Amino acid sequence: MDNKHGNTWKMIKPYVAVVVSLIYFFPVLWVFLTAFKPRVDIVTTIPRFLFTPTLDHFFRLFFRRVTVAPGEFALEATPFARFFLNSIFLSLTSVALALALGTFAAYAISRFPMRNKGFLMFYILSNRMLPPIAVVVPLYLMYRTLGIMNTYGGMTLLYTAFSIPLAIWMMKSFFDDIPYEIEEAARVDGSSRFRAFYKTALPQVWVGIAATFIISLIFVWNEFLFALMLTGRETRTVPVALSTALRGERGVDWGLLASVEAIYVVPAIILAFVAQGFLLRGLTFGTVRK
Amino acid sequence: MMEKESRLKRFFDRRLATIMVTPCIIILLGMFLFPLLWSLGLSFYDYSVLRPVPPRFVGFQHYNEIIRDPYIWARFATSMRFVALAVGLQLVLGVALAFLMYDNFKGKKIFMALMLSPMMMAPVAVGAFFRFMYDPSFGIIPYFTRTLFNADIGWVTDPSVALYSLVLVDTWMWSPFVMLFTLAGLLSIPQHLLEMSSIDRASWWQRFRNIILPQIKPLLILALLLRTMESFRLFDTIWVMTGGGPGLSTETLAITLYRVAFQHWHTGRSSAMAYIMLIVVIVLTNLYLRLSMRQEGARR
Numbered sequence: 001m002d003n004k005h006g007n008t009w010k011m012i013k014p015y016v017a018v019v020v021s022l023i024y025f026f027p028v029l030w031v032f033l034t035a036f037k038p039r040v041d042i043v044t045t046i047p048r049f050l051f052t053p054t055l056d057h058f059f060r061l062f063f064r065r066v067t068v069a070p071g072e073f074a075l076e077a078t079p080f081a082r083f084f085l086n087s088i089f090l091s092l093t094s095v096a097l098a099l100a101l102g103t104f105a106a107y108a109i110s111r112f113p114m115r116n117k118g119f120l121m122f123y124i125l126s127n128r129m130l131p132p133i134a135v136v137v138p139l140y141l142m143y144r145t146l147g148i149m150n151t152y153g154g155m156t157l158l159y160t161a162f163s164i165p166l167a168i169w170m171m172k173s174f175f176d177d178i179p180y181e182i183e184e185a186a187r188v189d190g191s192s193r194f195r196a197f198y199k200t201a202l203p204q205v206w207v208g209i210a211a212t213f214i215i216s217l218i219f220v221w222n223e224f225l226f227a228l229m230l231t232g233r234e235t236r237t238v239p240v241a242l243s244t245a246l247r248g249e250r251g252v253d254w255g256l257l258a259s260v261e262a263i264y265v266v267p268a269i270i271l272a273f274v275a276q277g278f279l280l281r282g283l284t285f286g287t288v289r290k
Numbered sequence: 291m292m293e294k295e296s297r298l299k300r301f302f303d304r305r306l307a308t309i310m311v312t313p314c315i316i317i318l319l320g321m322f323l324f325p326l327l328w329s330l331g332l333s334f335y336d337y338s339v340l341r342p343v344p345p346r347f348v349g350f351q352h353y354n355e356i357i358r359d360p361y362i363w364a365r366f367a368t369s370m371r372f373v374a375l376a377v378g379l380q381l382v383l384g385v386a387l388a389f390l391m392y393d394n395f396k397g398k399k400i401f402m403a404l405m406l407s408p409m410m411m412a413p414v415a416v417g418a419f420f421r422f423m424y425d426p427s428f429g430i431i432p433y434f435t436r437t438l439f440n441a442d443i444g445w446v447t448d449p450s451v452a453l454y455s456l457v458l459v460d461t462w463m464w465s466p467f468v469m470l471f472t473l474a475g476l477l478s479i480p481q482h483l484l485e486m487s488s489i490d491r492a493s494w495w496q497r498f499r500n501i502i503l504p505q506i507k508p509l510l511i512l513a514l515l516l517r518t519m520e521s522f523r524l525f526d527t528i529w530v531m532t533g534g535g536p537g538l539s540t541e542t543l544a545i546t547l548y549r550v551a552f553q554h555w556h557t558g559r560s561s562a563m564a565y566i567m568l569i570v571v572i573v574l575t576n577l578y579l580r581l582s583m584r585q586e587g588a589r590r
Contacts (some may be wrong), residue, residue: 014395024462025404028411030430031419037557047430101313108310112545122579124314129575131523134564137551138325138332141339161321164314192299193306193513222412224526229552240313243530246418254422261415265407272410273403280470284512288474288580 021180028265034258041223042255079233080241087237087264090152092218093165094159099162099213103205110175111166111183121169125285128165132225140155142231150232156159158226163216166285170215173286175201214275215282218249218268238264307367317477326568333562340555352562362546362563369522369542373454376460377517381510383461384468391469392476401522407472417530420459421446423533449539452532459531460521471513484509515578519571543567 029218034042063075079275109117139158140149148154183196191199224239231240237253238260245257302309333352334346356362391402408416423443424427435441445455483501525544530535534541534549547567551560 010393013390013393017390017395017398018536020390020402021401021405024408024466026406027419027423027462028404030423031415034422044430045428045433047428047433090561101317104310104455105314108307110345112307114307120311122576124318124571125560125579127318129519129571129578130322130326131564131571132543133523133525133547133551134567134571135322137547137557137560137564138329139321140499141328141332141534141557143324144339157317158321161317164317169316192303194303197306218410222410222414224412230377242412242414243416246421246530252422255460257418257422261411261419262426265411265415268410269403269407272406276399276406279406280474283467283470284516284582288471288512 012082018117028269031258031261031265035262036252036283039255042258054166057255060256061259061263079236082234083236083238083241084263086231086235087221090159090235090237091217094156095163095213095216097156097160098163098167098216099171099209101168102164102212103171103202104210104285105164106171107175107201108167109202110172111180112193121160121172124165124168127161130287136225136229139226143230145160149230150235152235155227155231155235157221157245158230159220161227162223164280166219167212169285169287170282171205171208171286171290173281174205177289179210203240207274208263210277211275213280214271215278219272221268319391321438329564332558333565334570335558337558339557341529346556348558353566356559356563356566364538364542364548365541366574368453368540369544369588370458370539371520372457372524372540373521375389375457376464376521377514379457379461380468380517381514383465384513385506385510386471387465387469388476389499391473402543405466409467411463413463413526414522414578416459420455420527421456421531424455446532447536449535449537452536452539456528456531463527464517464520467517468510468513469545470511472506475509476502479505503533508584511581512578515574515581519574519578522574523567524572 006009012056031234033049035057036055037048038054038056041048061079061080062078062199064078066071068074102218108114109120114120143154146154148157178201183200186196186200187193210236222239223237227237227240228243242260242264243256245260246252275282334347334349334352336348336355356590358383387405391398391405423431426432426444429445432443432445435443444451446452479502513534523544524542525548528540528545529543529548532540534545544567547560549562550563552555
């Protein structure tokens with residue numbers, strides 16, 4: 001009896017799993033549907049699943065119509081393209097920088113004897129654990145005093161610092177995974193420590209570098225609070241633009257908002273899918289190496 | 291000349307560890323430690339960035355006021371309620387999801403990716419969109435609860451419900467995160483152990499308690515700590531979804547800190563508040579590190 005019951009459960013389990021994952025995905029799907037809905041079909045008391053898809057919101061996101069002369073219109077670019085480019089530029093440059101510096105540091109910590117290594121690693125990680133809201137107050141003061149608010153340099157520096165702890169912890173875990181013997185052999189053959197790192201160790205961790213890059217990128221891409229306080233009109237990123245769009249005076253333009261979100265979340269979801277095997281490792285700073 | 295160059299090279303090689311670590315440490319010290327020391331100083335002063343008045347030394351006054359302020363304690367309680375509910379739900383659901391996704395089936399990788407997609411989305415986007423979906427007049431969630439259960443729930447308008455709506459969103463985002471941890475733990479259980487117990491006809495609960503739980507426990511504790519820290523400091527989602535309202539029902543410590551710092555511009559007081567939050571997080575980080583070290587020790 002008990003056995004039979006177990007078998008039925010085994011049979012329907014995959015279907016339950018599919019249904020549950022679809023439930024989880026539904027809100028994401030709803031964002032995409034809303035992004036393609038005509039305005040009249042969005043704000044309805046009974047949600048509409050059937051509608052004629054339109055690209056209107058995406059178009060409005062990047063262009064707006066301005067009256068040049070009575071009855072004559074011209075298209076003007078909205079600042080949104082710039083916000084997207086800002087997000088792309090800031091996340092790519094700062095993560096690349098953090099990863100370059102972090103890989104060096106991670107290698108040194110993984111390979112060379114050091115005093116207080118435990119404390120060093122703790123200090124590095126604690127930077128990542130700080131509540132952003134607690135750090136942003138003094139950072140705001142510092143950026144104001146230095147006059148680097150709303151500059152690309154300042155924002156790149158900020159996100160580099162933001163990404164370094166994860167880069168070091170994750171890369172250290174990848175270096176720890178490869179045996180030291182080969183580099184030692186290279187050292188015996190007379191190559192310098194740096195050459196041993198560059199020629200022997202680095203080629204073995206390319207997958208790790210790619211995974212670390214992707215996961216750090218997602219974090220910077222999604223970051224909000226620092227950007228909210230430290231960027232201005234020129235360097236504004238999409239998450240900040242999104243939050244300001246919610247404070248529209250004539251009510252929130254949900255179609256427009258959905259189109260921003262649709263464009264913005266796709267890269268993160270795709271990247272996460274690519275690095276799925278390293279997700280857990282990235283989210284635990286390399287401590288769980290599954 | 292030759293001699294000098296090789297000496298330089300040797301110096302570089304001997305100091306390589308220091309040279310490799312220093313840039314990162316300088317950036318971290320400059321970007322996090324230095325401003326934090328600055329704000330530690332400011333937390334003893336009466337100061338506002340907006341006022342052109344020089345800071346006035348007040349000693350521990352801010353700390354004293356904060357600790358005695360029932361308003362702050364109420365916000366702390368809201369934070370704790372949110373953390374306890376969200377993290378608790380995530381743990382239970384996460385483990386359940388892991389059991390559901392443990393066996394292989396066709397297309398599992400795709401469905402897994404669907405399930406993991408919420409947690410990769412920008413929290414701001416999530417908050418904004420749930421505000422849309424919770425909207426009392428045109429949101430899809432109130433529509434479902436109205437038609438399916440005939441219940442009119444003010445998801446984001448009723449002060450007694452709003453916090454639970456937030457808990458739901460956080461759980462939706464992060465229970466798959468706990469699932470990942472649990473799956474990693476489940477996969478490390480030797481197959482023969484599970485088979486043996488099924489021959490023994492041990493009950494499901496016995497099997498879970500005696501074989502599975504001890505194996506996944508260290509990983510679950512890590513997940514618990516990470517989630518506790520993150521939901522304690524959560525700002526983005528709450529800020530765009532409810533902005534702390536209605537009333538003060540979802541005003542957590544992080545939201546209050548933002549208001550004190552950037553809406554009332556009490557820079558000194560906000561610095562003191564930030565320090566109280568920091569201490570909580572540093573204690574948790576320390577715990578995380580100790581436990582993850584143990585985890586590493588167990589693996590080797």
